[in-house]
Amino acid sequence: MPSLVFLLDGAVVKEVELVKPRTTLGRRPNNDIVIDNLTVSGEHAVLHMQGHAVEVEDLQSTNGTFVNGQPVERQLLRDGDQIIIGKYEVRFADARQRFASAPQPAAVAAPVSAPQSALVRVLTGPGAGREVQLTKVVTTLGKPGESVASITHRPHGYVLAQVDGNTPPSVNGQDVAEPRALAHGDRIRLADVEMEFTLR
Numbered sequence: 629m630p631s632l633v634f635l636l637d638g639a640v641v642k643e644v645e646l647v648k649p650r651t652t653l654g655r656r657p658n659n660d661i662v663i664d665n666l667t668v669s670g671e672h673a674v675l676h677m678q679g680h681a682v683e684v685e686d687l688q689s690t691n692g693t694f695v696n697g698q699p700v701e702r703q704l705l706r707d708g709d710q711i712i713i714g715k716y717e718v719r720f721a722d723a724r725q726r727f728a729s730a731p732q733p734a735a736v737a738a739p740v741s742a743p744q745s746a747l748v749r750v751l752t753g754p755g756a757g758r759e760v761q762l763t764k765v766v767t768t769l770g771k772p773g774e775s776v777a778s779i780t781h782r783p784h785g786y787v788l789a790q791v792d793g794n795t796p797p798s799v800n801g802q803d804v805a806e807p808r809a810l811a812h813g814d815r816i817r818l819a820d821v822e823m824e825f826t827l828r
Contacts, residue, residue, distance in 0.1 A: 630682050630722040632661070632675075636715065643721075646682060651675040653713060654687070666791045667691055667714030667766045667778055675705075682720065684711060690789045690807065691766050691780045699782060712765050745828045746786055746810075748779070753821040762786065770797075775819040779810065786810045786825070795819055 631645045644661055652659045654672040663672070669689035676683045685702040686693035694712040695703045705711075711718040746762040748769065760767065762779055768791060770776040775793035779786050789807040790796050796803045798817045799810070810816075812827040 630677070630720065632711075633719040633721055634663075635717040635719065638717075641716075646675060646677055649677055651677070652687075654689075663714065663716060665714050665716070666768055666772070666776055668716070672713055680722075682722070684720075689713075690791065691778055692782065694765065715764065715766055715768075746781075747826050747828070748816065749824045749826060751815075751822045751824055755821070769816075769823070770818040770821075777804075777816070777818055779825075780807075784809075786827075788816065788825075793819075 629645045629647065631643055633640060634642045648660065651661065652671060652674045653661045653663060654670050655663060655665065655668045656670040659671065669687070669691070671687045672689040673687055673693045674685050676685065682705045683702055684693060684695065684700065684705055686700060691714055692699045694700065696710050705720040707720065707722045709720045711720060748760045748762065750756055750758045760769065762781060765781050767779045768776060769779065770793065772792055775795045775797060776791040777797040778789050778791050780789065786809070787807045788797060788799060788804055788810050790804060796805060798804060799808055799814050810825045812825070814825040816823045816825060
């Protein structure tokens with residue numbers, strides 16, 4: 629039976645077997661698999677199982693769904709594939725595929741530019757001078773209930789999106805209603821705290 633292995637900071641937190649033709653994942657309690665984390669959308673993704681084939685489909689989530697580091701809308705899964713949903717790393721496991729006939733030649737991946745590192749420097753407020761290294765796929769910033777935003781590291785760069793709160797974040801004085809790509813030197817404001825995004 630195919631299954632999903634959930635990891636957080638490298639530690640296994642749970643394993644779920646896929647038994648239904650359609651399995652939903654998200655933050656809301658009506659999902660088949662509930663992931664209670666602000667980086668996960670209310671209805672984040674769905675897994676379709678037909679016969680031995682399993683596909684993951686992103687449900688237009690705020691932070692996206694990634695398979696082996698690439699953002700996907702809908703993707704057929706193979707044993708060992710890494711899925712990123714919010715802060716969680718999810719491994720797809722299907723023993724049947726391990727003993728299948730000879731593997732197909734791997735597709736040649738498109739060249740990927742050298743990864744950039746980035747950080748956010750806090751400019752105002754109690755944490756002024758603090759630097760937050762953006763080493764994870766998704767980093768959340770702000771205070772729950774006031775203004776919370778996420779910065780997602782995607783293959784083409786870093787994207788800021790609102791996660792929680794009545795006051796949207798702003799970039800260079802403009803409110804961010806939809807996910808927005810960040811550029812070196814952008815000024816981010818969350819409630820009354822101003823930060824600077826820096827690429828290195």
